[in-house]
Amino acid sequence: MFEAILLTVITAATPLVVAALGELVTERAGVLNLGVEGMMIMGAVCAFAAAQLTGSPYIGIVAGIAGGALFSLLFGFLTLTLVTNQVATGLALTILGLGLSGQLGEAFVGKPGIKLPQIVFPYLSEIPFFGRVLFSQDLIFYLSIALIIGINWFLFKSRTGLKIRAIGDNHGSAHALGINVIRTRYLAVMFGGACAGLAGAQLSLVYTPQWVENMSAGRGWIALALVVFASWRPWRVLAGGYLFGAVTIGQLHAQAFGIGVPSQFLSALPYAATIVVLIIISHNRRTTLINTPASLGKPFVPDR
Amino acid sequence: MKKLIIALTATAAVLGGFSSGAQAQEKKKVCFIYVGSRTDGGWTQAHELGRQALDKALGDKVETPFLENVPEGPDAERAIERMARSGCSIVFTTSFGFMDATLKVAAKFPDVKFEHATGFKAAPNVATYNSRFYEGRYIAGQIAGKMSKKGLAGYIASFPIPEVVMGINAFELGAKSVNPNFKMKVVWANTWFDPGKEADAAKALIDQGVDILTQHTDTTAPMQVAAERGIYAFGQASDMIAAGPKTQLTAIVDTWGAYYIKRTKALLDGTWKSEQIWDGLKDGILTMAPYTNMPDDVKAMAEETEAKIKSGELHPFTGPINKQDGTPWLKAGEKADDGTLLGMNFYVEGVDDKLPQ
Numbered sequence: 001m002f003e004a005i006l007l008t009v010i011t012a013a014t015p016l017v018v019a020a021l022g023e024l025v026t027e028r029a030g031v032l033n034l035g036v037e038g039m040m041i042m043g044a045v046c047a048f049a050a051a052q053l054t055g056s057p058y059i060g061i062v063a064g065i066a067g068g069a070l071f072s073l074l075f076g077f078l079t080l081t082l083v084t085n086q087v088a089t090g091l092a093l094t095i096l097g098l099g100l101s102g103q104l105g106e107a108f109v110g111k112p113g114i115k116l117p118q119i120v121f122p123y124l125s126e127i128p129f130f131g132r133v134l135f136s137q138d139l140i141f142y143l144s145i146a147l148i149i150g151i152n153w154f155l156f157k158s159r160t161g162l163k164i165r166a167i168g169d170n171h172g173s174a175h176a177l178g179i180n181v182i183r184t185r186y187l188a189v190m191f192g193g194a195c196a197g198l199a200g201a202q203l204s205l206v207y208t209p210q211w212v213e214n215m216s217a218g219r220g221w222i223a224l225a226l227v228v229f230a231s232w233r234p235w236r237v238l239a240g241g242y243l244f245g246a247v248t249i250g251q252l253h254a255q256a257f258g259i260g261v262p263s264q265f266l267s268a269l270p271y272a273a274t275i276v277v278l279i280i281i282s283h284n285r286r287t288t289l290i291n292t293p294a295s296l297g298k299p300f301v302p303d304r
Numbered sequence: 305m306k307k308l309i310i311a312l313t314a315t316a317a318v319l320g321g322f323s324s325g326a327q328a329q330e331k332k333k334v335c336f337i338y339v340g341s342r343t344d345g346g347w348t349q350a351h352e353l354g355r356q357a358l359d360k361a362l363g364d365k366v367e368t369p370f371l372e373n374v375p376e377g378p379d380a381e382r383a384i385e386r387m388a389r390s391g392c393s394i395v396f397t398t399s400f401g402f403m404d405a406t407l408k409v410a411a412k413f414p415d416v417k418f419e420h421a422t423g424f425k426a427a428p429n430v431a432t433y434n435s436r437f438y439e440g441r442y443i444a445g446q447i448a449g450k451m452s453k454k455g456l457a458g459y460i461a462s463f464p465i466p467e468v469v470m471g472i473n474a475f476e477l478g479a480k481s482v483n484p485n486f487k488m489k490v491v492w493a494n495t496w497f498d499p500g501k502e503a504d505a506a507k508a509l510i511d512q513g514v515d516i517l518t519q520h521t522d523t524t525a526p527m528q529v530a531a532e533r534g535i536y537a538f539g540q541a542s543d544m545i546a547a548g549p550k551t552q553l554t555a556i557v558d559t560w561g562a563y564y565i566k567r568t569k570a571l572l573d574g575t576w577k578s579e580q581i582w583d584g585l586k587d588g589i590l591t592m593a594p595y596t597n598m599p600d601d602v603k604a605m606a607e608e609t610e611a612k613i614k615s616g617e618l619h620p621f622t623g624p625i626n627k628q629d630g631t632p633w634l635k636a637g638e639k640a641d642d643g644t645l646l647g648m649n650f651y652v653e654g655v656d657d658k659l660p661q
Binding site for chain 2: 001004005008011012098102106109110112113203207208209210212213214215217218219248249252253255256257258260261262263264267
C-alpha cells in the first residue's frame with residue numbers, strides 16, 4: 001500500500017521536477033520564461049504524435065524534447081534578439097502553445113497511447129521496500145534524477161555554470177568580461193524548453209498515456225512556482241516537487257480512506273503546504289537574496 | 305495603376321457578391337459555448353456531437369459557430385457576450401458554471417435567446433435543459449452491485465454540486481438494490497478536467513481496495529487506469545470503450561443532438577419559449593453504451609431496468625430510502641420530487657464519505 005502510494009507520488013512529481021529544473025537554469029541565466037505551460041504541452045503533443053507514428057515511445061521522448069526546445073527558440077528570438085518584454089512574451093507563449101498543440105493533436109485524440117516501458121535494474125530492484133520504487137521505473141524518472149545531479153554540478157562546479165550565474169546576476173559585467181550574454185541565454189532558454197518538453201513527454205507517455213487538449217492542466221505554472229520555492233537551488237526543486245506530489249496524492253488517499261476532512265481543504269493542502277515551507281525557508285532574507293538572480297527578467301542590449 | 309484599380313474593383317465586386325449572397329440566404333446563427341475542448345472524449349465532445357447532428361439536420365437553415373475552452377468565471381461572461389453581439393439568435397451555454405454569466409448577458413440582450421445546460425435559474429429569454437443522468441447511474445450502480453466481488457466501488461467526483469451528489473446517490477441505490485451491503489468510496493478531484501489528477505484519484509481508490517470504478521469527471525484517464533489495473537469501470541458522457549475495450553461495462557452517453565434539433569426548429573417556427581426541461585432515457589437525451597464485458601444475466605438485468613425506467617415503471621429514487629446517518633428520507637413507495645433532486649445536498653445510506661459542505 002505504502003509502495004503503491006510512493007509510485008503514484010513519483011509519477012505525479014516527475015514532470016514538475018523536470019520542468020522546474022529546466023526553468024531554474026533559464027532563470028539562473030537571468031531570463032524569466034513564463035511559457036513553461038506552453039512548452040510542456042507542446043512537448044506532450046510532439047511526444048505522443050511521434051510515438052504514435054513510429055511506434056516507439058523513445059522516439060516520442062526525443063520528439064518531446066525537440067518540440068519543447070524548438071518552441072522555446074521562438075521565445076528566445078522574441079525576448080533576446082528583439083528584446084520584447086519577457087513576462088508578456090512568456091504568457092503569450094503559453095497561450096500559443098495551448099492553442100497550437102490542440103491543432104497539432106487533433107488527429108491523435110482518442111488514440112490509445114503507448115506507455116513508456118519500465119527499465120528494471122536486476123538485483124537493485126529486489127532490495128526490499130525501496131528497490132521496486134526506485135529501480136523499476138521508466139527512463140524519464142532516471143533522467144530526472146540524473147538532471148538534478150548534473151545541473152547541480154554544472155551550475156556550481158563547472159566554468160560554464162559560473163558564466164551562466166554571472167550573466168544572471170549582472171549581465172552588464174558579464175558582457176564587459178567578454179562573455180557572450182545573448183548566445184549563452186539562447187542556450188539556457190532552449191535547455192529550459194527541452195526540459196519542459198521532456199516533462200510534457202512524461203505526461204503523454206507515462207502519467208496518462210493519451211493525448212487530450214490542455215492535458216498539462218496547469219502543471220507548468222506549478223513548476224514555475226517550484227523554482228521560486230526552491231530559491232533557485234536544484235536539490236530544493238526535488239524536495240519541493242516531491243513534497244507537492246506527496247501532499248497531492250496523500251490528500252486523495254485521505255479522501256478515499258474517509259477521514260472526514262472537507263475535500264476542499266484537502267485539495268488546497270498542497271498549495272498551502274508549499275506556501276508554509278516557502279515562508280520558513282525564506283525567513284532569512286539574506287540567503288534568499290543571494291540566490292535570486294539579480295538580472296532576472298531584465299532586458300539586455302549589448303552596446304557595440 | 306489602372307490595372308491595379310481594375311483588380312481592386314474586381315476584388316471588391318467579388319467580396320460584395322459574397323456578402324450579399326450570404327445575406328440572401330439569411331441563415332440564423334445557433335451558437336455554442338463549451339467549457340472544455342471539443343475533443344475531450346467526454347462532456348464537451350458529447351455537446352459537439354450534438355452540434356454536428358444539428359448541423360447535419362438543419363445546416364441549410366442555420367449556422368452553428370462555437371467557442372471552446374471557455375473557463376467558468378469572468379471570462380465566460382465575455383465569451384457569451386461576444387457570441388450574443390456577433391448576431392447569434394440563440395446561445396447554448398453548456399456548463400453548470402456558466403449559469404450566472406448566462407443570465408447577466410441575457411439581461412443585456414433581450415432579443416437573443418439563451419439555453420443553459422444543467423442550471424436552475426431561468427429568465428424570459430433563458431431556458432434551461434438537463435438530462436436525467438441519474439437514471440443511467442442507477443443502471444450502472446446495479447451492474448456494479450453484480451460485478452463487484454468486494455461490494456466496494458470507487459467514485460471519482462468533481463465538485464460537490466447537487467448534480468454530482470445526485471449521481472453518487474443514484475449509483476449507490478442501484479448497487480444496493482442487488483447487494484444491500486454495497487459500499488462506496490468517493491474522492492473529490494475538485495476539477496472537471498485534469499487527466500493526471502483523475503488518474504491519481506483512480507489509483508488512490510484502487511490502492512484502497514475498490515474493484516470497480518465510476519467517474520463524474522470528463523476525461524478517459526480513469527478508464528485507462530482501470531484497464532491497466534484490471535478492474536471494471538463505467539464511462540462518462542461519451543462512450544469510452546476505446547480507452548478500455550475490456551474494462552468498460554457501459555457508459556452513460558449524452559446525446560444532446562435530438563434536443564438541439566428540437567429547440568432550433570422551435571426557434572425557426574417562432575414557437576420557442578423559455579422552459580425548464582429535464583429529459584431522461586425515454587426522450588433519448590441520454591443513452592446507455594452497449595452493455596459489454598459482463599455475463600448475460602447481468603446484461604439482461606440492466607436491459608430490463610433500462611426498459612422499466614423508460615416506461616416510467618421504475619423511478620430510481622423510490623422509498624424506502626434512508627439518509628447517510630440512517631434517518632428516514634423517503635417512505636416505502638414514495639418518489640423523490642424533482643425539486644429535492646435538483647437541490648440534493650445529502651448522501652443516502654451506504655456512501656462512505658463525508659459530503660463537503
